[in-house]
Amino acid sequence: MIFDFAGKKTGIKYYLIFGILPLLFAAFFSVSADKTENQFDDESLKCLGCHSSPRYEFKDTVTGDVVVRKMHSELQIDPVEYINATHGAFKCTDCHSPDFNIHPHPASTRFEINYNCLDCHGGDDMYASFNFETIEEEFLKSTHASHMGEGFSCWSCHNPHIYKLSDKEIGQLTNRVARNNAACLTCHGDVNNYAVLIEKELPDLLISHDFLPNQSLHFRKVRCLDCHAANNDSILVAHHLLPAEQSVRKCVECHSTNSILMASLYKHQAYERRNKLGFYNGVIMNEAYVIGANRNYYLNVASIVIFIMVIIGIAIHATLRYIHRRNNNGY
Amino acid sequence: MATKKIYLYPLWLRIWHHMNAILMLSLILTGISMQYSNPDYPLIRFDIAVSIHNISGVLLTLSYIYFFVIILFTSIGRYYVMGQGFFKSFLIQARYYILGIFRGEPHPFPVNEQRKFNPIQQISYNIVQHAITPITLITGWAMLYPETIVLNVFGYSGIMLTSLLHVIAGFSISVFLLIHLYFITVGHTVASNLKSMITGYHEIHVDDEEDIKTNSDKKTKH
Numbered sequence: 001m002i003f004d005f006a007g008k009k010t011g012i013k014y015y016l017i018f019g020i021l022p023l024l025f026a027a028f029f030s031v032s033a034d035k036t037e038n039q040f041d042d043e044s045l046k047c048l049g050c051h052s053s054p055r056y057e058f059k060d061t062v063t064g065d066v067v068v069r070k071m072h073s074e075l076q077i078d079p080v081e082y083i084n085a086t087h088g089a090f091k092c093t094d095c096h097s098p099d100f101n102i103h104p105h106p107a108s109t110r111f112e113i114n115y116n117c118l119d120c121h122g123g124d125d126m127y128a129s130f131n132f133e134t135i136e137e138e139f140l141k142s143t144h145a146s147h148m149g150e151g152f153s154c155w156s157c158h159n160p161h162i163y164k165l166s167d168k169e170i171g172q173l174t175n176r177v178a179r180n181n182a183a184c185l186t187c188h189g190d191v192n193n194y195a196v197l198i199e200k201e202l203p204d205l206l207i208s209h210d211f212l213p214n215q216s217l218h219f220r221k222v223r224c225l226d227c228h229a230a231n232n233d234s235i236l237v238a239h240h241l242l243p244a245e246q247s248v249r250k251c252v253e254c255h256s257t258n259s260i261l262m263a264s265l266y267k268h269q270a271y272e273r274r275n276k277l278g279f280y281n282g283v284i285m286n287e288a289y290v291i292g293a294n295r296n297y298y299l300n301v302a303s304i305v306i307f308i309m310v311i312i313g314i315a316i317h318a319t320l321r322y323i324h325r326r327n328n329n330g331y
Numbered sequence: 332m333a334t335k336k337i338y339l340y341p342l343w344l345r346i347w348h349h350m351n352a353i354l355m356l357s358l359i360l361t362g363i364s365m366q367y368s369n370p371d372y373p374l375i376r377f378d379i380a381v382s383i384h385n386i387s388g389v390l391l392t393l394s395y396i397y398f399f400v401i402i403l404f405t406s407i408g409r410y411y412v413m414g415q416g417f418f419k420s421f422l423i424q425a426r427y428y429i430l431g432i433f434r435g436e437p438h439p440f441p442v443n444e445q446r447k448f449n450p451i452q453q454i455s456y457n458i459v460q461h462a463i464t465p466i467t468l469i470t471g472w473a474m475l476y477p478e479t480i481v482l483n484v485f486g487y488s489g490i491m492l493t494s495l496l497h498v499i500a501g502f503s504i505s506v507f508l509l510i511h512l513y514f515i516t517v518g519h520t521v522a523s524n525l526k527s528m529i530t531g532y533h534e535i536h537v538d539d540e541e542d543i544k545t546n547s548d549k550k551t552k553h
Binding site: 213255256299307314320328 | 366369370373376377428433434435475477478488491495499505510513
């Protein structure tokens with residue numbers, strides 16, 4: 001039966017309202033839901049059965065006993081972090097050898113060679129804007145590549161299981177800085193991890209950065225690489241890590257209107273030099289305040305005008321007093 | 332002209348005043364250097380400016396608290412009290428600075444044991460000492476420990492607002508300092524005020540007091 005609001009047959013309108021449009025809505029939402037939410041496949045869930053836990057069990061093939069072992073922290077994967085990470089849509093064996101499906105894992109898996117960014121993204125038009133080739137070039141010039149060679153790869157800093165492309169997002173600067181710096185501190189703030197990479201005593205960061213006033217504020221508000229990497233305009237984040245002696249040490253490189261932070265930490269939002277309220281590098285002020293970089297144009301002008309007016313006032317007053325004194329003394 | 336000398340500025344007061352002057356100057360210079368920092372034309376190297384600014388700020392706070400306690404608990408506080416009829420006295424003093432001073436009129440409120448400041452000095456010292464300086468000190472300490480600052484005030488960064496307040500208050504002090512320095516020369520002679528702040532003795536000109544009496548008598552007759 002066709003329901004008619006006005007007692008008349010509505011035909012096409014009726015089918016449009018109650019039939020086609022809801023179907024289109026349902027189709028749209030189901031597609032968008034598929035796009036945003038990654039889901040684990042059965043194979044990966046099996047992997048996570050052990051790798052999401054601090055301990056795992058396996059059956060000894062000789063004795064038949066069930067053995068419980070500690071899962072090394074580096075091999076533990078947080079399923080929530082992974083599913084929300086940039087590569088969270090992949091199943092484990094997209095990047096790892098299918099031999100990992102065998103339990104216990106065979107010895108061959110120990111010698112697996114990991115993919116690097118360029119193995120997938122090299123020459124890829126879809127990701128051309130990221131300039132992965134330039135990132136690679138810049139990385140090869142870095143102190144990490146030159147000192148550690150093969151022992152240091154993309155994954156040394158970017159944990160593929162939690163890596164999230166979020167530097168473009170405005171807001172939550174402190175979180176973004178903390179996430180970035182955490183990658184550096186994995187080695188530079190951990191004696192054991194540092195010792196794995198290089199036979200050298202780990203420098204105490206608090207001592208080597210003792211020249212910074214308000215040290216903790218600098219650590220919370222600025223990324224390590226803002227001072228320790230050379231900027232390259234064609235990539236979003238600098239990858240040419242510099243040796244300590246070549247890093248930024250002059251305060252005015254950030255604390256001035258030509259602040260280098262606008263070419264690094266605030267690169268994505270640095271479309272304006274002076275905002276509507278007249279602040280230089282106004283975008284910084286959404287989340288921080290940098291003395292010398294965030295001066296205000298209008299206040300500058302007002303202060304100079306007031307100063308000049310005061311000096312002129314004083315000069316006129318002094319001149320008039322001088323003339324009076326001269327006249328009184330009969331010059 | 333009959334003069335008598337009174338010991339108006341004891342040694343401790345002069346030391347406090349001159350130390351304040353040095354600290355304020357160092358704060359203003361280092362503050363300007365940081366606010367207008369430029370890699371090509373550094374007034375004072377940024378890190379050095381920061382250290383000097385912080386140390387001077389801490390010392391100025393101690394000096395401020397010291398003098399604030401003295402004002403509260405000793406008779407010196409009376410010089411800062413703006414009594415009844417202040418507004419009228421203020422206008423008389425303002426008229427003197429705008430006109431009378433060029434006509435050779437005597438100071439309407441000359442310095443004596445009971446009155447160290449004229450009404451304009453009173454109000455400007457009160458504003459600078461009891462409003463602007465505390466603002467710079469409080470905002471300065473807040474920026475020394477920025478974690479104590481409220482992150483967001485009506486959508487604006489708390490640090491930015493604190494810093495703006497600090498810079499505006501600091502600028503006001505520098506304007507005061509400029510006028511204050513000029514007013515050194517507005518004594519009985521160009522150098523007499525400066526001399527007083529060095530020796531501690533202020534020369535009182537008896538004629539001044541008599542002139543004022545005569546002037547006020549004339550005004551009442553008219």
